[in-house]
Amino acid sequence: MSDITRLTEKITADAEKKYQLVLNDAQVEIEKQERLKRSQLEEQLSDRLAQFEKEKRAEMYLQISDIHIQSRNKVLAAKQSVLEELFSEALERLNQMEAADFQAFVTKGVQEAQVFGEVELVLGEKSAHLLTEGSLKEIQQTIPECRLTVAKQVLPRKGGFLLRRGDIELNFTFDALLDASKEELSHTLLQLIFEQ
Incomplete structure (x- = not known):
């Protein structure tokens, strides 16, 4: 019976070792998958942030350009108004x-x-x-x-x-x-x- 007990203990120990090996391999694989997934998610997040920043920067430049055009148009309108006033005054003086x-x-x-x-x-x-x-x-x-x-x-x-x-x-x-x-x-x- 002692042989059977030893055999049983050996089988149990071998099973325990095999279980630990499989468990360790699974744990290593899970950690590897987690690192890979985390890396992919971080890369996606970085790409999305870069794309978002690029879009916001482009939007900001468009707004700045629009403001610049509006202010330029106001300056041109003011210049045109002054010119019209000057020509009107010149015509009035000529008529007098x-x-x-x-x-x-x-x-x-x-x-x-x-x-x-x-x-x-x-x-x-x-x-x-x-x-x-x-x-x-x-x-x-x-x-x-x-x-x-x-x-x-x-x-x-x-x-x-x-x-x-x-x-x-x-x-x-x-x-x-x-x-x-x-x-x-x-x-x-x-x-x-x-x-x-």
Whole structure:
């Protein structure tokens, strides 16, 4: 019986050893799987955090860009408003020109236009009162190659004048002259007003 007991004890001890080995192997495998899973989860978390940070950074840059564009638009609107005000004031001043200055303006315009023959002078409504018969004669003396006649109709709500010879019209209205030089003047005025 002692042999049977020893045999039983040996079988039990072997089973216990085998059980411990299997248990240890299982424990090692479980720990290995846990480390692998933890590593995968940490990597996923890191990737997600990086992606989230990238998205938030892109969103932030878009917001900053939007704010920059809005502020730039406000500055441009302010500049445009100032320019419009300056051109409006310039037009108003031109429309308030003195008779002698208007006569000089017409004389210079006719001379620069280099017109000859019969030429009709169409005055703007706001300037018509500035040119008298006497001043027209003085202008005529400076350009003997041209015969100026004042048109009966006037240009409504305009200052300045037109020179008309047949189908050809040369526009010397204040609006047209300001519009023609607006781009160049705008650039110069902006530099003077907003030195950046």
